[in-house]
Amino acid sequence: MSTPKDFTTGVGSDVRTSQRRVLFITRRTSAMVKRTDEEQVQTYPAALVRAALAFELLTIGLVLMSLFFNAPLEGIADPTNTPNPAKAPWYFLGLQEMLHYFPPVVAGVMIPAVLVAGLIVIPYFNVNIEADGMFVKDRARRLRIFYLAAPLLSVFLLYFDVYVALVPTLLVAGFMLLAAHSGPGSASSLRRYLASRAVSWWIMTWFLVELIVLTVVGTFFRGPGWSWVWPWRS
Amino acid sequence: MASRLDNTIARIEQTRLWRSIFRSGTGNSTLHRAMAIQQNIFLHILPTKVRRRMLDLSATWYLGTLTLGTFVLLVVTGILLMLYYHPSVPQAYTDVTDLRFVVSSGLFLRNLHRWSAHAMVLLAFAHLFRVFYRGAYRPPREFNWVIGVVLLLITLLLSYTGYLLPWDQLAFWAITVGSNISSAVPLMGDKVRFLLLGGHQVNANALLRFYVLHTVILPLSAVFFIAIHFWRIRKDGGLYVRQSDPLRKSAAQGEAAEESVAAGAGKEEA
Ligand code: HEM
Numbered sequence: 001m002s003t004p005k006d007f008t009t010g011v012g013s014d015v016r017t018s019q020r021r022v023l024f025i026t027r028r029t030s031a032m033v034k035r036t037d038e039e040q041v042q043t044y045p046a047a048l049v050r051a052a053l054a055f056e057l058l059t060i061g062l063v064l065m066s067l068f069f070n071a072p073l074e075g076i077a078d079p080t081n082t083p084n085p086a087k088a089p090w091y092f093l094g095l096q097e098m099l100h101y102f103p104p105v106v107a108g109v110m111i112p113a114v115l116v117a118g119l120i121v122i123p124y125f126n127v128n129i130e131a132d133g134m135f136v137k138d139r140a141r142r143l144r145i146f147y148l149a150a151p152l153l154s155v156f157l158l159y160f161d162v163y164v165a166l167v168p169t170l171l172v173a174g175f176m177l178l179a180a181h182s183g184p185g186s187a188s189s190l191r192r193y194l195a196s197r198a199v200s201w202w203i204m205t206w207f208l209v210e211l212i213v214l215t216v217v218g219t220f221f222r223g224p225g226w227s228w229v230w231p232w233r234s
Numbered sequence: 235m236a237s238r239l240d241n242t243i244a245r246i247e248q249t250r251l252w253r254s255i256f257r258s259g260t261g262n263s264t265l266h267r268a269m270a271i272q273q274n275i276f277l278h279i280l281p282t283k284v285r286r287r288m289l290d291l292s293a294t295w296y297l298g299t300l301t302l303g304t305f306v307l308l309v310v311t312g313i314l315l316m317l318y319y320h321p322s323v324p325q326a327y328t329d330v331t332d333l334r335f336v337v338s339s340g341l342f343l344r345n346l347h348r349w350s351a352h353a354m355v356l357l358a359f360a361h362l363f364r365v366f367y368r369g370a371y372r373p374p375r376e377f378n379w380v381i382g383v384v385l386l387l388i389t390l391l392l393s394y395t396g397y398l399l400p401w402d403q404l405a406f407w408a409i410t411v412g413s414n415i416s417s418a419v420p421l422m423g424d425k426v427r428f429l430l431l432g433g434h435q436v437n438a439n440a441l442l443r444f445y446v447l448h449t450v451i452l453p454l455s456a457v458f459f460i461a462i463h464f465w466r467i468r469k470d471g472g473l474y475v476r477q478s479d480p481l482r483k484s485a486a487q488g489e490a491a492e493e494s495v496a497a498g499a500g501k502e503e504a
Pocket of ligand 1: 296300305358371385386460467
């Protein structure tokens with residue numbers, strides 16, 4: 001009654017390789033299995049043993065640290081006695097540094113909101129998905145944007161005296177400039193590498209460098225009244 | 235000696251009680267190993283098989299795994315610390331000094347909790363950047379990246395709320411600096427700050443709120459989102475592989491592997 005289907009479906013079950021596609025084998029063609037030769041291992045024990053090992057090494061490291069270094073504890077909280085400087089935990093010192101230059105709405109609300117939103121949307125923009133070098137596709141337009149954005153940002157930081165953020169910005173912009181004038185044919189491997197970096201790589205790397213510089217400055221180089229101090233001179 | 239131990243273990247594994255708990259049974263077959271994952275409520279969130287090269291140190295640097303490790307350490311040491319700590323003023327402070335000088339191993343316990351907390355923040359950031367530089371946020375993993383950002387925020391909040399609990403000068407002023415920022419939120423700044431602190435200043439109410447956030451609400455949220463995070467890794471087809479990652483070859487596979495890599499090269503990264 002019902003016409004027999006023109007094909008049979010099946011999924012190969014070779015345990016050692018990843019199955020990439022469902023096969024539709026029609027009656028008229030002979031089957032040809034296309035598979036990737038990605039080697040797979042069982043999660044138990046292969047992955048779990050490695051995770052356990054990682055966990056043990058981590059524990060040993062932290063236990064040793066706890067045996068040799070004591071967590072800080074100062075005098076009891078006293079609302080009438082403000083320490084100078086009063087510092088946030090280290091991971092917020094970048095923001096506290098910004099608080100020094102910009103009003104709290106900007107440094108304490110807008111910048112963190114933009115950062116979080118920026119992180120969230122990364123995978124949803126195609127420009128962050130592309131893997132080509134920044135100045136490969138659409139070169140003329142991107143060069144124009146770069147030549148406009150980098151100086152604008154630098155002048156902005158200069159205007160508000162944010163030298164701690166300006167220096168890393170200039171550094172990264174310098175490397176971007178080098179990348180713009182390099183290509184796959186460049187002689188040095190550094191220039192070939194830089195030329196192949198995508199837009200998202202540059203933005204994230206700039207962010208990472210700023211994060212590290214601002215956190216280190218906030219932790220070690222800021223003293224009373226948020227003035228600049230040299231940690232080895234006190 | 236060792237073989238007698240093995241025998242004993244093997245015998246225990248065959249008892250009716252054991253088999254009633256661990257249904258996968260014993261044995262080294264692929265089926266048994268798959269079942270060890272799939273039949274276990276905690277492990278079945280993981281895939282039963284993983285790509286061999288994703289276990290290399292160079293792939294993930296195990297940063298996500300280590301972040302989870304610090305979280306586990308924090309839960310264990312945190313629960314023990316809760317046995318000695320009252321979230322009230324001024325007893326919070328005296329409890330913490332007692333941990334240093336009176337409670338046996340109290341100093342060690344507190345140190346381990348504190349250093350693990352710093353490590354967790356550091357590792358979560360490192361994991362984020364590692365995932366980014368591998369390009370592992372790309373579709374279909376974009377939502378797991380978002381879950382990751384949520385986990386990062388939870389991690390920061392966990393660390394920040396814990397910072398107040400010792401009720402020393404460091405704690406008090408760090409939270410004062412931080413909570414002052416929240417009053418800069420346009421229009422409802424002061425309300426936000428009041429909600430956070432349970433008052434207009436960092437005081438005993440704030441300590442209690444931070445304690446509840448730190449020991450109940452945030453850890454539960456963390457467990458919830460970590461579970462989704464792991465589940466999504468499995469559902470998104472395991473960890474992200476770049477075609478440019480070197481393929482590991484076992485003797486059995488040899489040249490076929492090489493060919494298919496050559497054919498597939500460059501396809502995935504675009
Ligand atoms: C409490 C914090 C976190 C824990 C416990 C955690 C745990 C893990 C683990 C164990 C993995 C497996 C592979 C690996 O180790 O890299 C993983 C993968 C992943 N994580 Fe996290 N993670 C956390 C935070 C984050 C953050 C902050 C992000 C980024 C915003 C993120 C995004 C991802 C993504 C996209 C993957 C998939 C990577 C791939 O497919 O290769 N996670 N996570």
